[in-house]
Each structure stands twice: as structure tokens, then as C-alpha cells.
Amino acid sequence: MPRTRTRLIAAAVLTVALPLSACTTSTPPSSEPTAATPSAPAPSTAPPSKPAPSIDVSGQLAMIEDRYGVTIGVSARTADGSAVEYRQNDRFGYASTIKVFAAAMLLKTTTPEDRAAVVTFTEADIDEAGYSPVTTEHLATGLTLEQLAEAAVRGSDNTAMNLVLKALGGPEALQQFLRTLGDDTTVVTSYEPDLNTVTPGDDNNTTTPAAFTTALQSLLADESIADTMLTWMRGNATGDRLIRAGAPTGWQVADKSGGAGGIRNDIAVVTRPDGEQLILAILTTTDDPAASYNDAVVEETARVVLGAIPTPR
Template sequence: MPHPVRWGLAACVALSLTACTATSGEQPPTAATTPGTTPSPTVASPSPAPAVDHALADLEDELDARIGVAALDTGTDETVEHRADERWGYASTVKVFVVAELLRTTTAEQRAEQVTWSQEDVDAAGYAPVTGDHVDGGLTLDELAEAAVRDSDNAATNILFEHIGGPEGLRAAFERLGDRTTEPARTEPDLNTVEPGSTADTTTPAAFTADLDAVLHGGRLDPQDVDRLVEWMTGNATGDALVRAGAPDGWTVADKSGGAGALRHDVAVVTPPGREPIVLTVLTEREDADAGSADALVEQVAATVLDRFR
């Protein structure tokens, strides 16, 4: 099936874990915990490519990490998976799906309307680099959606949550995509803290890859809204050191990153020249990682997985 959109921006190559020092533009909460390795009960996935699976297992051992991957080549249906049915707190990666549901449920005219909020809303959200500068005049819903994806603005995300029916509205959106694994429960910043043993605000790599593929390639959105969402993902300010850094030269990357405590994630659509896109979810957990090494882990995972599709 021809892909409905084309993406710009060449991806850069920086494959060394030790050489990468870029840090994320996101500012994750400090009190996050992670949910352990409770398996998803609903998805039965095919066996991963053995060489990649072994390489990722070696990386886990080397770095004392847990790595979850689900990659789908939309042109060939080839998959690469590692711990694809285990759960992680999804952190800010969920913002791309909040925005997708806003695009599905509103018209361009509705999204052009001005929205306002209070300083208290900004303070409660914890991280608001765009909305914090526009308390007086407000922004349009389109501008808030762009801020949620490109800048990972928490206050913008909470305003969008209000327009899609809150976490319950997002849960219903996932169910319409066929996803009964992902469990939205709270808004920002609380969704970043997952209590041990809880499945609230968690997903699996397999679920998020299927969801992103359905949103972008399944006819769920009008083509112009797909273009708009991918444009925001392509220009996001928080992903340069993640999948984009691990992609081969000349491959374009549109992504949404996330991070909280020990977690560092990226969900992406990666397009090789002249080929159909690869949908990729990378979820990682490393207890002792600083921001740079956490980013480098995602980069190395992406490089390992995408090399399988060369």
C-alpha cells in the first residue's frame, strides 16, 4: 500500500554508546517508579529475528538494562521484537496518541479556536516550556497539539486530555484501534509514576507499534491530519539523540520520546529511501542511567534493530 505522506529531515548516525552525550529536551519527573515485567495478556507475537534478539540481550546484560522493542516493516510485514509483550510505563510517548485522538475528533475550524489556561494549570503540570510563556493570551488547539508533540509540554497535553474525554476517552481511542493492552489512567504529571505491580498508565512495545501503525496507515485520520501529525513528530525537539541518532544516514525519522525516572523511550516511524516506512517502538529501563547514557541506550537499540532492515 503506498504510504500517504513523505517525511523530510535526514537522520544522523551516531552509533557509539560511549560517544553520545546528547541529552533530551524533556524534563522527566523525579519520583517515577516502574512496573516490573508483568507480561501483556492479550498479544501473542512471532519470534524475533534471532541475531537482533541476542544482540539486545547482550546489551541488557552489559548495561544492566531492560529493553523492549517492536518493529514492523510496513512494506514486507517483517517484524523484529524483544520483550515485546512486557509492560512499561509509557511516560510522554502517549502524547502522540492524545494528539491523534484530538485530530480525529475535531475539525480544523475547532482547532483554530483560541484556548486559555491559568498559571496554576502550568504549575501543576510540572513541565510547560510553551504554555508557560502564553498564560496571558493562550494558544489555539493546533498550537497546543504541536507543543505536546514537539516540546512534550505537559500543560498542553492536559488541555488536550480535556478535549478528548480525559484518560477514559483515550482508553476508548486505544480500544477503537484494537488495543486492549494499554491502560490510560491519569494525566500529567501523575501518569509518569507507575506503582510496582500496577498496570495503570502502561503499555507494551507490541501494542504501541500496532497503535502507531493504525493511526498513521490505517485510515483512522484524514490524510491532511496524518501529514500534520507526522510533521510535528518530524520536528520534535526531544528526539535528536534517540531513534533519529541511531538511524542509518538518509533514513528519515518522525518520533515522540518519553522519559521518567529509570525509563527512556521513543516511538517512531522510520522511512528508508524508496521504501515503505518502519514503525518502531523502543522502551528502555536502566536504574543507574543519567540522561546522556539513557539516550545512548535508545540510540544503540535503534541502530541494532534498524540495521536488520537494511
């Protein structure tokens, strides 16, 4: 989605990030989250702790935008509650990044017996969906629902995504699931390959960086599926040139990528060598609707954002 070229959106914000303490177990999504009502904090005479220093990478990200002719949106939330945000509330097409939430919904809302059911599919299903490297190899035998969910995340398999989404009740059900994760923004209306289509002025098939970090953070707080989700995301076969390529040496990245036309995205759980985790969403689109995406945009954005986050001494 073309942007208005202002530079007012990009300051790092330290007051809106959610705590990531539940993520330090290296585990993603789980069963349906139940909102707990927090008890009132006890009065304290201790001096307030100092907030993490403000991080502003707007100038560097604006240079990347200008160099590649793209619009970039970023939301990064760290374990200490700080955040690096740039166009975090702007809408972008989500493309295949949405698959991670469909897989998480399956793990959270179905029984092991349900997930063990074998699903068969046809050549017509594959032809209609498009990119389907895993299901193509299992046309004769089918796959279980859980295997399909894994294929949607690891292999970005479109047929697998469609079959999982149908089993869950369709796009509307996935959108409602995202609402339970605190994401009131993402609009899910389509199956593959139509979910990659974004029309200017239409919110269908779009999200914001802030919405996706909120949803992913909520999933990681649920230990019942976090380990499985992180394992699948670490095995993502389509993300090596994205956030992983821009991460400092020794940092581990579990991600889900997405790309179509001018859209190139990556959302990730990034673990530093000290074990601290952060959630990062990078969503991008070319300013020229006819242009194709460039992986280097996400890689360079990740390098700037992750390089700006202070590490413990």
C-alpha cells in the same frame, strides 16, 4: 520494570506484522478508523511468496541490557510485513510517548472550528503539570487547541497535553480511542505529571511495544491526519539523541520521545532513502528504580534494530 533475565523472548517474528502500504504516503493519524470487513481472497494457483528472512537481534539487545542495567522492549514492523520483536509484549511505562495519540485523537475526532478555539491557562496549571516550554511562553495569550496538540508532540509540553486531554474527555476517552486503533493493552489513567508514575504490579500508565506499533500503524493508515502528524513528529525537539541518533545515514525519523526517572522511550515512523517506511517502538526502563535513564540505550538499540533490517539492492 525489572525483567526476569531470560533470553527466550527475542526472536524476530514475521507472521504478526500488519501491512504498512498505507504509510508510504508519509502521513500519520486521522479521523476515527472504521473497521472494514475484508472480502474473502480468491483462490490462487500461484506458488506462495517466500516470507522475509527471520531477523534475530536478541543477543545484541541482551548485551545492551547487561551493559546498562536496563530492560528493553522493541517492536519494529516493516513494509514487507516482517517484524523485529524483543520483549514486545512486556509492559513498560509509556511516559510522554502517549502524547502523540492524544494529539492524533484531537485531529481525528474534532472539527477545524473546535481546534481553532483559543484555550487560556494559568501559572497554576503550568506549575502543576511541570515541563511546559511552549505554554509558558504563551501564558498571556493562550493557544488554540490545535496549537496545544502540536506543542504536546513537538515540545512535549505537559500543560498542553493536559489541556488537550481534558478537551477530549480525559484519560478514559484516550484509552477508548486507542482501543479503536487495535490497541487492547495500553492503560491510560492519569494526567501530567502523574502519567509518568508506574507502580510494580499495576498496569496503570503502561503499554507494550507491540501495542504502540499497532496503534501508530493504524493512525498512519488514515490519510486525513497522517501528514500533519508526521510533520509534528519530525519536529520533535526532544528526540535527537534517540532513534534519530541510531538511524543509518539518509534515513528520516519522525518520532515522539518520553522519559521520566528510569524510563526512556521513543516511538517512530522511520523512512528509508527508497521511501519505504517502518514503525518502531523502543521502550526501556532501568533495573534499579533509583537510577536515571540513559539516552544511549535507545540510540544503541535503534542502531542494532535498524541495522539488521535488510534494504533493497
